[in-house]
Amino acid sequence: MSELINSEVFLAYSTYTTIVLLKMLLMGPLTGYFRVTRKAFVSQEDAWAHGARNEESRKILMKTDPEVERVRRCHRNDLENIVPFVGIGLLYALTGPDLSTALLHFRIFVGSRIFHTIAYLVPLPQPSRGVSWLVGLGVTFSMACRVLTTGMHL
Amino acid sequence: MSELINSEVFLAYSTYTTIVLLKMLLMGPLTGYFRVTRKAFVSQEDAWAHGARNEESRKILMKTDPEVERVRRCHRNDLENIVPFVGIGLLYALTGPDLSTALLHFRIFVGSRIFHTIAYLVPLPQPSRGVSWLVGLGVTFSMACRVLTTGMHL
Amino acid sequence: MSELINSEVFLAYSTYTTIVLLKMLLMGPLTGYFRVTRKAFVSQEDAWAHGARNEESRKILMKTDPEVERVRRCHRNDLENIVPFVGIGLLYALTGPDLSTALLHFRIFVGSRIFHTIAYLVPLPQPSRGVSWLVGLGVTFSMACRVLTTGMHL
Numbered sequence: 001m002s003e004l005i006n007s008e009v010f011l012a013y014s015t016y017t018t019i020v021l022l023k024m025l026l027m028g029p030l031t032g033y034f035r036v037t038r039k040a041f042v043s044q045e046d047a048w049a050h051g052a053r054n055e056e057s058r059k060i061l062m063k064t065d066p067e068v069e070r071v072r073r074c075h076r077n078d079l080e081n082i083v084p085f086v087g088i089g090l091l092y093a094l095t096g097p098d099l100s101t102a103l104l105h106f107r108i109f110v111g112s113r114i115f116h117t118i119a120y121l122v123p124l125p126q127p128s129r130g131v132s133w134l135v136g137l138g139v140t141f142s143m144a145c146r147v148l149t150t151g152m153h154l
Numbered sequence: 155m156s157e158l159i160n161s162e163v164f165l166a167y168s169t170y171t172t173i174v175l176l177k178m179l180l181m182g183p184l185t186g187y188f189r190v191t192r193k194a195f196v197s198q199e200d201a202w203a204h205g206a207r208n209e210e211s212r213k214i215l216m217k218t219d220p221e222v223e224r225v226r227r228c229h230r231n232d233l234e235n236i237v238p239f240v241g242i243g244l245l246y247a248l249t250g251p252d253l254s255t256a257l258l259h260f261r262i263f264v265g266s267r268i269f270h271t272i273a274y275l276v277p278l279p280q281p282s283r284g285v286s287w288l289v290g291l292g293v294t295f296s297m298a299c300r301v302l303t304t305g306m307h308l
Numbered sequence: 309m310s311e312l313i314n315s316e317v318f319l320a321y322s323t324y325t326t327i328v329l330l331k332m333l334l335m336g337p338l339t340g341y342f343r344v345t346r347k348a349f350v351s352q353e354d355a356w357a358h359g360a361r362n363e364e365s366r367k368i369l370m371k372t373d374p375e376v377e378r379v380r381r382c383h384r385n386d387l388e389n390i391v392p393f394v395g396i397g398l399l400y401a402l403t404g405p406d407l408s409t410a411l412l413h414f415r416i417f418v419g420s421r422i423f424h425t426i427a428y429l430v431p432l433p434q435p436s437r438g439v440s441w442l443v444g445l446g447v448t449f450s451m452a453c454r455v456l457t458t459g460m461h462l
Binding site: 223224227231233234235237238241242245248274277278279280281283284287291294295298301302305306307308 | 316319320322323325326327329330332333335336337340350351352353354356357383387391394411
């Protein structure tokens with residue numbers, strides 16, 4: 001199994017995992033951007049840094065903004081779905097699947113997550129977001145099946 | 155160390171990690187199920203997809219439901235605890251522990267997390283949920299000790 | 309690539325990843341500590357376990373506490389930033405970087421996250437928290453660049 005790390009499949013896993021984790025990471029700065037432009041902070045020190053020197057202006061700056069919450073929900077959905085993909089995908093890559101099958105899994109997953117982000121943030125009418133989420137979920141389940149059927153030790 | 159990836163311990167890690175990540179992933183559809191049956195949505199496009207065509211019906215469908223929030227708290231607790239298990243467990247499996255010791259760790263962890271989910275969702279009276287959470291935490295700390303005592307490079 | 313797992317770089321990755329994941333895990337007990345000392349619970353069974361036997365005392369114990377929420381935001385920020393570090397860092401360690409370069413990445417990241425936690429919980433005035441977050445983000449992006457430039461398979 002150890003030479004599998006040298007394989008093209010592992011290189012593909014490495015590429016797609018890095019891309020999709022970077023996409024997830026970018027949700028952080030995006031949240032920050034919306035917090036600053038919408039002036040919607042949660043922590044007192046953030047409101048202070050943006051000029052809130054008295055109780056009144058602090059109340060104005062410390063609010064919940066629907067756009068900020070939308071980005072945060074999208075970010076959380078990424079955590080819930082991309083992290084299992086990274087873990088199960090690593091084990092899947094080590095089972096030695098066909099390169100074309102593996103690429104199909106990785107491409108569909110990363111594509112579905114990028115579309116999911118667009119559908120969440122625009123937002124596009126449902127079921128576009130729901131379907132892209134389910135497609136990503138299906139890919140991860142398919143890889144998990146391969147991992148468990150290749151070898152198990154309970 | 156590289157032949158350790160071929161070992162029974164790694165196979166056991168692969169099996170239990172996949173199972174516990176699948177369990178975590180299933181919290182997503184469970185949240186969706188409760189949102190649809192309780193008619194408790196957060197995003198306007200979801201309320202629209204479930205028939206909210208005017209301001210009034212939108213207000214009825216966009217609410218916070220205690221059951222939905224419970225599933226989400228359980229899901230978040232999974233993220234906080236299962237993800238470190240997956241990361242530290244991989245490094246632990248590569249330190250070459252005894253198969254029986256490794257299996258003990260993996261089985262207790264996965265068992266504790268499945269029980270944690272049941273205790274959270276039923277809900278069972280405390281301290282059942284608290285204890286199952288602490289047991290899982292203890293397993294991860296025990297594996298982290300093994301990783302750090304086997305070899306360190308600071 | 310497979311002998312890279314035996315390398316000093318991989319050992320360094322293993323050490324710093326374990327430390328930073330343990331730090332993240334400790335946010336869980338810290339949340340619990342604040343919930344118990346501030347008597348601020350979310351679940352009814354928790355309020356019950358702390359003596360809430362009637363509707364009135366339940367309302368007193370089930371509240372939102374600013375300190376608890378602060379710890380939880382810090383914990384969530386850890387999930388959003390440390391998890392991608394663990395994933396991308398593994399792939400980075402397998403690209404065979406210089407030990408000194410790798411150590412520089414790992415040390416700055418772990419240092420920035422420990423400082424981030426202190427800055428969040430004290431709290432220190434901004435931009436201390438913001439800067440430490442950006443430094444950690446920069447390290448992960450730098451490692452991702454190395455992974456993608458070493459080899460890609462799209």
